[in-house]
Amino acid sequence: MPSAPLVSIDDLTVQFRTDRGWSTAVEGVSFDIGDGDCVGVVGESGSGKSVTALSMLRLHARRTARFAGGSVRYDGRDLLRIPESDLRRIRGRDIAMVFQDPMSSLNPVLTICDQISESLRLHQNMSRADARRRAVELLDLVRIADAGRRVDEYPHRLSGGMRQRVMIAIAIACRPRLLIADEPTTALDVTIQAQILELLRDLRAELGMAVMLISHDLGVIAEFARRVIVMYAGRVVEDAPVDVLFRRPLHPYTEGLMASVPAIEGETARLYSIPGRIPDPDEVVAGCRFGPRCGYAEPVCRAAMPDLVAVDGDHRVRCTPRSRAAGAV
Amino acid sequence: MAAHALVEVRDLDMAFRTRRAGGRPMMQQVLHKLSFDIGEGETLGLVGESGSGKSTAGRILVGLYEPTGGSVRLFGRDITGPDRSSGLAAVRARLQFVFQDPHAALNPRMRIGESIAEPLDIAGGRSRRDRNGRVRELLEMVGLPRDSDERFPHEFSGGQRQRIVIARALALQPGFIVCDEPVSALDVSMQAQIVNLLMDLQAKFGLSYLFIAHDLAVVRAIAHRVAVLYAGSIVEVAPKAELYSQPQHPYTQALLDAVPRADPSRVRGPVIGGEVPSLMVPPPGCRFHTRCPQVMPRCSVEVPQLRETRPGRQTSCHLYDPVAGTPDHEKLQRKVST
Numbered sequence: 001m002p003s004a005p006l007v008s009i010d011d012l013t014v015q016f017r018t019d020r021g022w023s024t025a026v027e028g029v030s031f032d033i034g035d036g037d038c039v040g041v042v043g044e045s046g047s048g049k050s051v052t053a054l055s056m057l058r059l060h061a062r063r064t065a066r067f068a069g070g071s072v073r074y075d076g077r078d079l080l081r082i083p084e085s086d087l088r089r090i091r092g093r094d095i096a097m098v099f100q101d102p103m104s105s106l107n108p109v110l111t112i113c114d115q116i117s118e119s120l121r122l123h124q125n126m127s128r129a130d131a132r133r134r135a136v137e138l139l140d141l142v143r144i145a146d147a148g149r150r151v152d153e154y155p156h157r158l159s160g161g162m163r164q165r166v167m168i169a170i171a172i173a174c175r176p177r178l179l180i181a182d183e184p185t186t187a188l189d190v191t192i193q194a195q196i197l198e199l200l201r202d203l204r205a206e207l208g209m210a211v212m213l214i215s216h217d218l219g220v221i222a223e224f225a226r227r228v229i230v231m232y233a234g235r236v237v238e239d240a241p242v243d244v245l246f247r248r249p250l251h252p253y254t255e256g257l258m259a260s261v262p263a264i265e266g267e268t269a270r271l272y273s274i275p276g277r278i279p280d281p282d283e284v285v286a287g288c289r290f291g292p293r294c295g296y297a298e299p300v301c302r303a304a305m306p307d308l309v310a311v312d313g314d315h316r317v318r319c320t321p322r323s324r325a326a327g328a329v
Numbered sequence: 330m331a332a333h334a335l336v337e338v339r340d341l342d343m344a345f346r347t348r349r350a351g352g353r354p355m356m357q358q359v360l361h362k363l364s365f366d367i368g369e370g371e372t373l374g375l376v377g378e379s380g381s382g383k384s385t386a387g388r389i390l391v392g393l394y395e396p397t398g399g400s401v402r403l404f405g406r407d408i409t410g411p412d413r414s415s416g417l418a419a420v421r422a423r424l425q426f427v428f429q430d431p432h433a434a435l436n437p438r439m440r441i442g443e444s445i446a447e448p449l450d451i452a453g454g455r456s457r458r459d460r461n462g463r464v465r466e467l468l469e470m471v472g473l474p475r476d477s478d479e480r481f482p483h484e485f486s487g488g489q490r491q492r493i494v495i496a497r498a499l500a501l502q503p504g505f506i507v508c509d510e511p512v513s514a515l516d517v518s519m520q521a522q523i524v525n526l527l528m529d530l531q532a533k534f535g536l537s538y539l540f541i542a543h544d545l546a547v548v549r550a551i552a553h554r555v556a557v558l559y560a561g562s563i564v565e566v567a568p569k570a571e572l573y574s575q576p577q578h579p580y581t582q583a584l585l586d587a588v589p590r591a592d593p594s595r596v597r598g599p600v601i602g603g604e605v606p607s608l609m610v611p612p613p614g615c616r617f618h619t620r621c622p623q624v625m626p627r628c629s630v631e632v633p634q635l636r637e638t639r640p641g642r643q644t645s646c647h648l649y650d651p652v653a654g655t656p657d658h659e660k661l662q663r664k665v666s667t
Contacts, residue, residue, distance in 0.1 A: 160379075190587045192378075193587065223589045262547050264573065270528075271521035272521060
């Protein structure tokens with residue numbers, strides 16, 4: 001890990017207002033993203049992966065969400081506490097984001113040129129003509145053929161894959177240092193997904209930016225990330241370099257998740273499924289939140305929520321029996 | 330395969346009339362000469378990307394759309410052409426559909442017991458007591474508590490709701506169920522539970538499934554044979570084991586190669602470019618030729634036919650044409666792999 005990380009998330013806790021009071025969606029999430037790093041965040045629905053990403057740029061509705069604790073440090077400042085006006089200078093310029101559904105993220109009544117130019121004109125005070133030229137360059141960069149003509153089209157003229165390319169062009173317009181991509185290929189077909197992942201990989205290398213890729217798909221994570229954060233029920237349960245994680249997952253949840261993914265090669269066996277279900281955010285679970293579904297649970301697991309413990313240099317796991325077995329406690 | 334398969338689809342065509350803003354109405358050829366069979370107790374996986382026509386095919390098979398050409402025989406009865414209404418009336422009770430989104434498929438204001446009983450009520454001929462007993466039996470069959478019939482859909486998770494939808498589909502003891510992306514909206518751990526449930530029910534009741542999905546790995550887990558659709562045409566049909574280990578059609582090969590593997594050490598091949606073509610102005614010849622890495626001059630002129638390349642396998646590609654192409658496909662396989 002480089003000396004000072006680009007972004008450092010520490011003990012992030014996010015709550016949402018519900019009929020029954022504040023409900024905790026994300027609790028005690030901590031991890032760093034280094035300069036040029038490629039971090040994958042994986043988890044099922046309700047794991048808190050998107051909430052974490054949106055919190056980094058404070059994109060939650062202020063009335064219904066609150067930060068009950070923690071910090072997100074970037075460039076020496078805590079993004080959770082700086083004034084909104086300062087944050088606006090960071091969003092889209094230093095840290096940009098690409099979402100799952102390119103159709104609802106693009107404005108249907110503005111041309112592609114208008115939408116790419118917006119951040120260039122806002123953050124870099126470019127003239128209209130310069131911004132247009134840059135927009136064409138950016139479309140070229142995201143490999144949209146015939147960029148000079150496409151730039152004047154409206155989103156409905158583009159296919160889903162093209163729209164996601166446009167979203168990426170908008171995100172990288174100001175050469176951000178971190179690109180957060182939240183399920184960027186989930187709405188796309190598998191051949192288009194492969195194209196978009198390849199594009200993101202190339203752009204990361206060309207522009208030297210860090211990428212945080214959020215996905216429910218372990219395959220996408222394995223192909224793209226260098227480091228993987230596994231989330232379950234609002235918490236980080238494991239954090240490891242990608243090859244270490246897939247070779248030797250330590251957390252029983254990670255293990256179960258990997259086993260339940262149907263394979264495309266090798267033996268076909270009956271699919272494994274993790275018994276039970278993910279607890280609701282306000283459900284009270286004694287000790288480890290995965291405990292009730294875990295085949296290896298011991299009395300100690302019910303006693304207290306395990307800590308996220310470093311077991312082997314940069315491999316962290318939130319499981320008391322497993323970290324003890326690894327000799328870390 | 331039996332002399333008469335449970336489902337026999339021959340040369341199925343489907344065109345929809347569409348209109349571009351301000352333009353003339355155009356016919357959009359969504360399905361082109363689809364032919365396949367499904368045997369008793371068999372699962373045929375139908376895979377393809379969006380716009381390939383897989384859902385349209387599923388809807389035709391349960392009688393929701395009337396095709397513009399070709400025929401569909403279910404349980405030996407024609408549900409297309411002049412005998413459509415009598416044919417559908419005869420087979421309807423043995424035919425069911427499970428949709429992708431279990432939330433949209435259940436009436437939120439109906440207790441789930443009522444939803445499950447609806448097919449029973451429509452079929453009629455049961456006492457109140459019989460009917461309620463059957464509902465509880467169905468709940469148990471899909472792994473839900475027998476006494477949950479009084480609860481509402483919102484009290485269940487996505488996976489449980491899909492179980493409810495399956496219970497309703499089973500109510501009249503069907504022989505054939507079209508499952509259209511039944512697990513796509515679910516998390517992986519839930520997916521596995523539903524796929525396993527569908528397989529258990531098949532083993533128990535000898536059901537046949539048309540399992541429509543975009544996820545090749547899920548199809549691999551459940552199907553016996555797989556048909557691959559591209560832009561409205563079947564490009565390849567093969568037993569599961571062969572399709573995944575030795576795909577013949579260049580599109581099947583590209584599709585399988587594009588699936589991300591949970592293996593960080595894998596070195597992936599070149600990514601296939603381009604996108605699925607417009608169905609309003611489909612490319613001439615083979616519809617895949619615009620993206621095909623092995624394209625030949627004749628591919629842009631001549632439409633390839635789906636023909637048997639080996640017992641039990643059919644592929645629609647000029648590379649496997651016994652007349653003008655390579656007669657020996659083993660030789661070709663070697664050529665392609667070197």
